[in-house]
Amino acid sequence: MKINNDTHICFSIISTGKCNCNCSYCHFYADKDRAAYNRDIDPKLFDRYVDYLKHLTTITPHIACRLSGGEPLFMGDAVFELTDKIYEETGISPYIMTNGKMLSPELIEKAAKHHISSFVVSVENPFAVSQGAVDADTTIEKFVNCQNDKVPLYFGMLVLENKEYKNIKKIADYFYEKTGTIPPMCEVNFVPFQSPTEEELNDLYENVKELVKSYNGKTAISLFPYIIPEFYSGNLEHVEYLTELPIDDKFNALSITNEELLECTQNQLEKSYFKYECPNTECDWQGSCNRLKWVWQMETDEISKEKKIEDYCRYKKVLCKAFFDALVNKN
Ligand code: SF4
């Protein structure tokens, strides 16, 4: 996959391995020893990434950057040194992924002075509490109290277990009533993935259809981006691709040229958004199934690659039909 002057791409720099939460579902610590990663990114590696971003802006004007972790705000003022450097060197105002625990009106004011464009705040399902994470009501309160025209806050992805599909509309109503927005929502598609039952898919269909009928035109509807990116409105500027610049120098960035690093990014994108040739050439949704996110190729001890792609297809048909029935058939 080649990056050209039309590519909209966001680079997620893992700025720290420290975090002030202990979420049971955490992907970051799933394959890392937490104690070994209780540190920030090496400044030399960070500078190298910034230089690379600067190079990329000569290829496409549509480069975005975010800082994630761990918890970037747990770095204290050091995080502002990073955002200043990104802006000064590249002209890009980065956004920050946060669990929201440390957000305050004062911090947002400070963020505005340090070129931070926005915050994306992780949020939980208010009807199914996850251990170790910030509960939904605390996040909602912060979200409302910290809103600031200069540095807007958006909700991050709310991850739904299959059994919660029956609550999707209820969750949307809950958030809309308190904040006037609905968080983006997605399925569990990583290691704890479980094939949905027919009943769960039926709940998904009914809830998504009702949500779209109720909120289309009222607020952004951002649902299931790993399955139906074509319907995903997103909150931030249009980003086609998201890729990571890791806390460890996995790409050997300190020793290779920008051109070689670009090659690494392109190879990474090829794996992250793999080409898929569905044998069912008669399917109505063919056009939107030719590039899929890597998670649909990821097998686990319980689920084979074949079963995973079969489940992707079941999800795809149900979700497309829910949007189509809500917006076109209006039934
Ligand atoms: S806030 Fe993020 S990095 Fe921290 S434990 Fe939770 S999921 Fe992991």
Ligand code: SF4
């Ligand atoms: S929805 Fe399923 S059958 Fe249709 S194109 Fe996609 S993967 Fe193939």
